[in-house]
Amino acid sequence: MTIGVIGGSGIYEALPLENVSTKSVSTPYGEPSEDVTLGELGGKEVAFLPRHGEDHQHTPTGAGYRANIYALKSVGVDRVISTNAVGSLREELPPRTLVVPDQIYDRTKHRTPTFFGEGMVVHMSFAQPYCPEMVGHLAESAREATDADVSEDGTYVCIEGPQYSTKAESEFYREQGWDIVGMTTIPEAKLAREAELSYATVAGVTDYDVWKDDSEVSLEEVLENAEANQESINAVIEHAIRTMPEDFESEAWSALEGTINTPTDAIPSETRERVDLLAGSYLD
Template sequence: MTIGVIGGSGIYDALPLENTRTESVSTPYGEPSEAVTIGELAGHEVAFLPRHGEDHQHNPTDAEYQTNIYALKQLGVDRVISTNAVGSLREDLPPQTLVVPDQIFDRTKHRTPTFFGDGMVVHMGFADPYCPALAGHLAASAREATDAETDVAEDGTYVCIEGPQFSTKAESEFYRSQGWDVVGMTSIPEAKLAREAELSYATIAGVTDYDVWKTDSEVSLEEVLENAAANQDSINATIEHAIRTMPEDFESEAWSALEGTINTPVEAIPEETRERVELLAGEYLE
């Protein structure tokens, strides 16, 4: 199967992909944020998709989450490595730390979090939003592929805010009071949609700032971009190592996540809806 990578263009530029080609994919949900670049790395097929578009033209609310995930599924992807820039909510997670979280708290308001609806109700389990098998492999890869100066933190909660504005001080202090670890704008609904598409999904997040809770550090776009660039080499090395060392016997519970989750009788699901979700749920609707 194919490994998908969602992130910024700096990742694609750094991955030593061979035999590359570009696929323009059309989906029932619209067009992806950009054409998908497909290549080979260490015997694995890799499909790369920039979440915000090649020129970062899609903001966190309007990014093509549904179509991006659907397009990767359509191309045969079964594992997705995501990258995120995040703010730190902890003193001991300074900028340029890599974090592989295991939990998400959803604070978004204006995004579509599901492929389903329109006469089809699906109640998807989401207790563990990141695939434990892929997250563990990513964390190990980060430790093995980066230099001794790069701190790697495993587990923790990513609170996903709507954006595109950064947090208020009151919000940032509230997130800290809950014991959450990092704050970002793009893990939701991407992780939810990946689970509905039965894709193994995990993220490697690079800390760019201390959000706004730290009195001597006020987050700015300049700081975010500067530290994101500094994180790029470590993230690129992690992803390349993770792909090169992907276990041949890799298994994920996400690959059967839809089993037992469809609450609407098959005969009651409108034909138009069934056609739209055939790629995602067809085997459960026979």
């Protein structure tokens, strides 16, 4: 197995990787946020990518999501552990809580959520946006590896950003029964599914968004709590990698089966070439 990790550079710096190297990957979808860092941990192969770049230079909308997922797929990754900083929409999920969500509500507007198109139509199930097996493994790892409060399941509403929510938006999200709000799980989760990667996230709560009367989210608060969450998240990632089951099975690994709606002979040759890494076995 090769386990992909997407998050901030603090994770890479904390992971005790061995036999470390970097690989520059060119993709049909542009350049990844950074080179892929490869290494070994606990006998497992690991590939790391910082979502926003090494110096956090890419916005939540501008990050190279397609290139990042494609790059991880190209180096042999079959499962991805993601990390996110999020705001809480629930009193019982205070800052510095870890959440492993199982659902997503997509409120983004300006992001490309698919590898396909251009003469190739794919309709894929996304009822369970995070791999249930990976969700369970990450939640168990969080409980075993940290003293942090851990919440398993819940809905992550993904907004466009880079601005935080208005008070009206935050209150609306709460009325819908959603649990956390962030800016980066979409389109990453959709693309991971299209690439047939098992994908889930561990999210660190940094603030109460703006719904709480005595709370007004600020970058200072977010960064302070994100730094405090980092130690816990690092411990979760390391534990999850070391204990990743060898007999792990995921429905995501065959997610493209039966989803391509365009006859193979009608798909333009340039499109087939572009998606060969992702869908080539279904187009032969």
